[in-house]
Amino acid sequence: MLPALLLSACTTTAAGTGAETEAARPRYPATDIPAEAExxxxxTGDADAADDPAIWRNAANPAASLLLGTDKKAGLYVYGLDGTVRDFSPAGALNNTDLREVRLADGSTRILVGASDRTDRTEPRIAxxxxxxxxxxxxVLGSDSFLKPGHAPAEAYGFCMGAPLAAGELARAYVVLKDGTVAESRLVENGGRIVPQHLRDVKFATQSEGCVVDDVWKTLYVAExxxxxxxxxxxxxxxxAQPFAKVGAADGLVDDVEGLAIARKANGHTWLVASSQGDNAYALFDAETGKPxxxxxxxxxxxxxxxxxxxxxxVLGDFGPAFPEGVFMAQDxxxxxxxxxxxxxxxxSIRTAMGIR
Known part of the structure; x- marks a missing residue:
């Protein structure tokens, strides 16, 4: 259970995104923390366009680390830690993004970035x-369909990546389809290209999007x-699927539950952060115990x-003087x-304000 302070919620009006309409939702207390950069x-202006970020930490020069973010109407951005644009790929309607450093068959390493490609709303692809x-x-390495021919029309929505789980693969990719299906594929080298090969699914009853993989514990988290x-x-x-947290006061989540992120300290302790979009807040969980x-x-x-x-x-770790313990990035x-x-x-700033170790 959350502290008593969090259970004494008031009711307010919060706007959803996209096609959602304004609806009365609870607003639970939360600690205010100022943004430090943007x-x-x-x-894409005058539209619900920015969507999902990813972070690459430059271990050799932490202050030169890179941020990525999707414009789901247009493509994928790369930013520096100062927020300026380093690159933009006009790759179409990319919704969610993630990245992993992978080792290729020739022994070289690559920063592999993936995204859910919903340019064709009936044919989900991984860009x-x-x-x-x-x-x-x-x-650009390509954008490939991953479901078997003849499958029912489906829209790619959420996306996350995980470490390889078997020999011969670079990583695992998870595409959350808009009907609640999460499709798992392995990413492999084939004929000089990196391509997805569909493996298995898990289905949720209603619309889901946010997902994240805990590579250490080999666990996928999905936000329904x-x-x-x-x-x-x-x-x-x-x-x-096993329940982890529910919408409501006990776990501090107000629908829609959106983005998810894993924060792991060097000592191994792991936190799960969730976007409680319905009341413009972020809920923090001890991933090891499941407790808010x-x-x-x-x-x-x-x-x-x-x-x-x-x-x-x-992503936790040294990112230079401005972000000495890690960076939290949120779509506005x-x-x-x-x-x-x-x-x-x-x-x-988050750790200090929240009083966590």
Whole structure:
């Protein structure tokens, strides 16, 4: 259970995103934490366009790390930690994105970026890119369908990547279809290309989107928007969902439950962060015990806060003087009068404000 403070919720009116209408939702208390930086707005103005971020940490030069973010109407951005645009790939309607460093068959390494490609709303695809860590430039590797021919029309929506689970694969990719199906594929080298090969599915009853993989514990987390968060162990033969957190005061989640992110400290302790979009907040969970650990909002300061957040990401570690313990990145659904963008917080600020170790 959350502390008593969090259970004494009031009711307010919060706007959803996209085609959703305004509806009365609870607003649970949360700690306000100011944003410390923001990205340049996405190119698509006057629309729900920015969606999901990813973060690459440059271990050799942490301050030169890179941020990625989708404009789901147009393509994929690369930003520096100062929020300026380093590159943009006009790759179409890319909704969610993630990345992994992979080792190819020739022994070289590559920063592999993937995204759910919903350019064709009936044929889900995975768009793949190579990211140059030195220049910040993206190279398009292709966009491939991964379901078997003859499958029912489906729209790609959420996306996340995980470490390989078997020999001969570079990574695992998870596409959350808009009907609640999560399709798992392995990413492999084939004929000089990296391509997805579909393996298995897990199905949720209603619309889902946000997902994240805990590589250490080999667990997939999925946000079923109006229901809550599920965890799916990946080591078994079949994918079976187990409840992790529910919409409501006890777990501090207000629908829609959107982006998910894993924060792992060097000592191995793991936190799961979720976008509680319905009341413009972020819920923090101890991933090892499943217990809620508090809530925060991005509010205050000169930059402005966030609202209606879809995608989030957090990576811990040294990112230079501005972000000495890690970076939290959140889509801002209302950056008026400018187009939507992404806000950045230092993990140290979050950790200190939330009183976690």
């Amino acid at each position: 990205t340049v707005p996405v190119g 793949l890119f190579s990211l140059d860590g030195a220049t910040g430039k993206l190279t 928007e109006d229901v809550g968060i599920w965890k799916v162990p990946l080591s078994g033969a079949a994918l079976t 650990a508090g809530r925060f909002r991005v509010e205050g300061g000169a930059i402005g806060g966030t609202s209606d957040t879809d995608g989030i990401e957090v 659904g209302n950056n008026a009068p400018k187009a939507q963008n992404f806000k950045l917080l230092s993990w140290r």
